Amino acid sequence: MVTPGHEGDPLVDATREAVSTAVEAWRLMMAVADAVRRHQQRRRGGVEEDLPPAGEAATDIASTVRDLVPDDIAVALMGGADWPQMAQQTAALRRAGVDLGVFLPQLAEVAVTVRDAVAENAIRISRDGTGEWERMLRETLPAGPVREAILSSPTWPDIAATMARLNADGIDVRQILASAHNEGVGLDQAVARVLGAESAPATSRDATLSYGPLTTGLDLPRDLDLSDRARAMRQLAISPVENERYGRWVQEAMFGREREAGLLLAARQWPLLATRMAEMEREGKPVRDHLDRLLADTSWEQGSSARLSARLVQATHNALRRPLEEVDSSRAAVDTAAARSQSASVDPAKRRSAAKSPASAEPAIAAHRAVGQAPARGRGK
Template sequence: MATPTPGEPFSEAAGEAVQTAVMATRLVLAIADAVRRHQQNKNKGQEEDLPPADEAVSETAEGIKSLIPSDISAALMKEADWPQMAQQLVALRNAGVDLGQFLPRVGDIAVSVQEQVAANEARVAREHTGEWDRMLRETLPAGPVREAILSSPAWPDMAATMARLDERGVDVRAILASAHDEGLGVDQAVAKVLGAEAVPRMSQDARLSSGPLTIGLKIPPDLDLSDRQRALKQLAISPQEHERYARWVQEAMPGREREAGLLLTHKQWPLVAARMADMEAEGKPVREHLARLGKDVSWEAGPGPQLGSRLVQAANDALRRPLGDGAPESRVRVNTTAARATSTSMDPTKAQAAKGATPAEAGVAPHRQTGPAQKSGKTK
């Protein structure tokens, strides 16, 4: 990296701002390249090879100098990994991205970062890299960009870069939001060249999951629950988070290892985990909600083959209901005797007997019940 002249505070601060802007530029390029690779892999089964580094450098040098501010472009081209960034740019251009429009927007992002660093001398505590999975879920909508980031081999490096930017007082969320828009543009441009749809059609899993399981959740339209690993990435759930949520379920159901296993291996478990992740991000006591699974075992009743589905529904209900709210059966309990009495499949004589045995039926006040009129006590 280029270093400022030592002993000159202003120059040193300016140099740090430029270097931070270079880091932000590198991050945006890495995200754009990850989207390109993801789109090509998804539609062609393989990504296109990068062009030779020396050719890429010569092809992009003039564009970088003319489309990105001079201090940032000069520092960028002095970086040790500049040849790799040049290769990414040429690959994006070959995939259908208009660099004449893309690079000025990247330059705007870099300038914004440069100004933030120059104006903000305060430092914030550095978070662990794993926290950036949660920031992605909170900042980026579910879709091709978020999935491309999390599935990219470069994701750990991206997360580390975000941590360093955050350490320098940069608004990483704003960069991610801007990079997301650029990523969508890359996705559409590459998809257009490949003849693919830029916006994926709603998958059967996304369609069938619509309802109580997904209320309030950001579900990608191409959700694929048949591939557990991909589904978790689509929902921005890191392996560490997934392991933690599975442990919480097992702790909430002591002595019921088999049942906990059925929940965790069910196809729709990632949706339950996604709700847990959202609740955790909002600071809600997820484990206290999950404890209901061990206390209210109404999910046991029913056919054995459907136990996994009932557990998924029970877990979702336990997570969504506010703490202190009564058990669900107390709010939806049915008077089974009365229900059988009104069933058309029941023998009429038994139905009549059942009616006679339930004078105080649910929802009917005693003074409104029908029956023989009482005598007034007067006689003729």
């Protein structure tokens, strides 16, 4: 992964996006190389050889990648959730007779070219003031080769400027992007068939439906299965200890709203939120401070009870993604004492007592932040 920098620093953000795009290009090239290897094996003997064990391959290939690939790209590759699979593919190529001393530097050259192109585009976009269109592209199109090819194209700054002009003319740019992506996917699949990559796993329904704002910047497996919570957590590299910790943080942030916290933790999309928290932890961001917003703004209560779980998921995503210094001036400060006085989990006598007490003039804070009420458990990042 890229070394974390200051939140919102344009240069750091541009560097992170450039390396991320270079890694996507690397994944695409490795997928093509692996498909060619499998095709050759089928032609020779009709049976594909098994890949070497993931743990063994990851350890064996790591030093070779560090020696032959630029540091920033190598670190990002080995920090990805799919690194064990890529290590297996690389080890299988070497076993098939590929000289990694020649092959990996060739891949690295392409990845560096992509990285530098994206970085240069980011500088121009920052200068021209069209950065918001890159965010829209990432929110509208799923992560993958199609989106990254657009962002690494030399014409991307011109595309962004065109999007700005269309938007100014009242055109729904998101709809145009969605339609263009559907066409691009068809083209991508046609090329994959020509290259003999038809054996690559198809994108699952859960992965397809998850692409968008909820997963912007996250590395989703193509066969994501949210119907199996344990499997989804393994696919997203979230350990049981991490999952328990994030669940506890949610319960602490929603003190007094145990029912709603339970709905959030039981939501089908919870693994995606846990993945977002894990990513924030790796970047050194204060996850719990972000979660405190769930009681500071309870607009998620508004609407039908049938959609409450979905609103909680969206509210949690918004709380995690918005910078802490961003203040929503349209929302009045929440009197948490008064709010908790209405909670069904509070004793009726205490509820009446709280209702009679004047609202505190102090800024509202979550109960687990109050002096003397901190939970006994140790706090993580």
